[in-house]
Amino acid sequence: MDLGTDTRSDRTLLSDLSKGVKVRQASLVQEWVDIVAWANRNIVTTPELAATIVDGVIDTGVPIAGEGAPLVSEFNLMELIAVLGRSPDGGRAYVGRVIECAWRLPGIYASVLEGRLEPWRAERIADLTRPLNAEAAAFVDRQLAAVGGVGWAQLERLVTEAVIRFDPERAEAQRQAAADRRRVDFDDVDPNGQVESHSVLDAADAHDFDQALSRRAKLRGQLGDTDSFDVRRAKSVGEMARQDLGLDLLFADEETGEVMATSPGRKVELSVHITDTALNEDNPFANPVGRWDQGRTPISTAQIKEWLRARDTTVIVRPVIDLKHCVPVDSYEIPDRIRRRVELRDHQCRFPGCPHRASRCDLDHAQPYGQGGVTCPCNLVPLCRRHHRAKTFSKWRYVIVLPGHYLWTSPHGRHLLVGPDGTRALDPPRSPDPDE
Known part of the structure; x- marks a missing residue:
């Protein structure tokens, strides 16, 4: 393709692009009218035939538009989505937004048809109003018609006001559900030994935490810390954590009941694989790379040394675990020592393509315990909660080929091999069994 033959001026190019935008906009508006x-x-009049949005592994569908909008045929919608050239999930959501606007947000829909509101903005509004009851959706529609265009933050506040005003029980349920989603998460460690954290906190707790970090960062600067203010805030997180850990001097082992004393400060538990010469700087053949299982990342020996040299750090050295060792226990409950072996062997959920850490997964008995399956590493497979449910409640099945290697069969007969090197498809889908 020759990219240098267009002789139009910049003025002409911009004019042509502007015309194209208007043509595309008009075409999309016509698409809405046709939908x-x-x-x-x-x-359709019965929920059984209606198109729904599917949530999770179990089919707990909700209509693709909000209360008061019509239910449309599930099977006919599949054909419409194919004509639109959209994915099944994306097309279902898109058509639902158009229906939401046309039936429940008439002011928004009229603005789209008249060219006063871009369709993509109307879709965003529809996403926010779909869960609302009819009164609340109508309130949002009236308010937007009265004030014209608003920013997204103002729009979200308007929707919140509508829920509180017209559906207070739902507002309280949402508040409680949001409170139940409070958490603090940590991502995988990067090659430089750093980790990103994300949290959802109560607003008052977040304010207090923010103030405490800033106060500590300022104090560190006054004491001579020359790092930037942001870095001093980040360092203060570890400082606060180690001070808290220093209060916990005694703990009881859950399995043995033995009470052990620990040193205050940082507790480091690293499953690090290094050679016997890795930490010897004078050895020219030393391998400077270790592997941290919990972080699932290569780390430098310099980083390992920095962690272990930190003040008031308790270092625990455990013998190497033989991952091939398999001694079952006579119970359904899984001891920590067996869970640890499985996690070190598999590292993550063993469903095809799933990246969830094994330490956050359920351990599934490949052969059910109630059907003679034993509780030992060779019969335990880490599956995240979503894929554990898929294996239990749908037609997804797997068999253990070798320890750490699993052959999955999908509901339509596709075979996928999951192992240490990832997921590999083995064959195309088979024709459905007419007897099933």
């Missing part, structure tokens, strides 16, 4: 006409022709 509404299609929806009018394909209304």
